[in-house]
Amino acid sequence: MSDLIDILDKNKVPKHVAVIMDGNGRWAKERGQNRLEGHAMGVDSVRATLKAARELGVSYLTLYAFSTENWSRPKEEVDGLMDLLVHSITNELDELNENGVRLTAIGDIDGLPEKCSLSLKNAIKDTAKNKQITLVLALNYSSKWEITKAIQEISNDVSNNKLLASEITDSLVNSYLSTKEIPDPELLIRTSGEHRISNFLLWQIAYTEFYFTDVHWPDFRRDDFLEAILDYQKRERRFGKVSEQLITDK
Ligand code: IPE
Ligand code: IPE
Ligand code: MG
Secondary structure (H helix, E strand, C coil), rough: CCCHHHHHCCHHHHCEEEEEEEHHHHHHHHHCCCCCHHHHHHHHHHHHHHHHHHHCCEEEEEEEEEEEEEHCCCHHHHHHHHHHHHHHHHHHHHHHCCCCCCEECCCHHHCHHHHHHHHHHHHHHHHCCCEEEEEEEEEEEEHHHHHHHHHHHHHHHHCCCCCCCCCCHHHHHHHHCCCCCCCCCCCCECCCCCCCCCCCCCCCCCCEEEECCCCEEEEEEEHHHHHHHHHHHCCCCCCCCCHHHHHHHC
């Protein structure tokens, strides 16, 4: 069987792919297992997706790992997810370094339990010089939180005469977001059949292509990722223009 990667257009690889990793609970339920077993299996999918993204030459992979809303889940699940986070970061650190993966995070990191924020900050520092791919973990993240925080900071800067209201532009707003150094994703993947955004990157996905798959996150592998890229490559991104203009623009 031919490898999907061979038919992909290497000149049309998205720079940034974001993923809403969903369906761990349903995956576990289908097998009569505890939800936490689904989350633990999801770590293999993270590994496979990161590897495929690296292989393809994607520069940024953002994974939605824990939303601000996820604190409302049963305590046992939240505690289990936090433990899994610490273990995964600690266990994967050497491999991240071996593979040139720079780890970074978006979200309210200081709002995580201390053991998580410490191991995360340590891994971020330890991988800071890696250049092959940036893995962005969205943790304790909510897009409305991020935008609200940006508005507060912009308002403060206007009140303190550091900024004029007339200087507030699209790119200035960008520079107050936690994604300020990251280009907007060209592609957003959501697994497990839900067709919603769940408070993820609302500002940044203004022109992003969406790809939905029924595959539960713990089953998601290299070929599922490459399928999403293939689908993305078939689309015409018009950015408000008409098709004919895109041909003459080339
Ligand atoms: C995604 O899987 C992981 C997190 C949100 C942390 P879910 O836990 O949401 O799985 P489902 O949606 O209940 O199947
Ligand atoms: C979104 O998944 C958050 C993450 C993937 C971390 P959820 O499973 O929490 O989303 P909803 O609540 O079904 O929209
Ligand atoms: Mg879910």
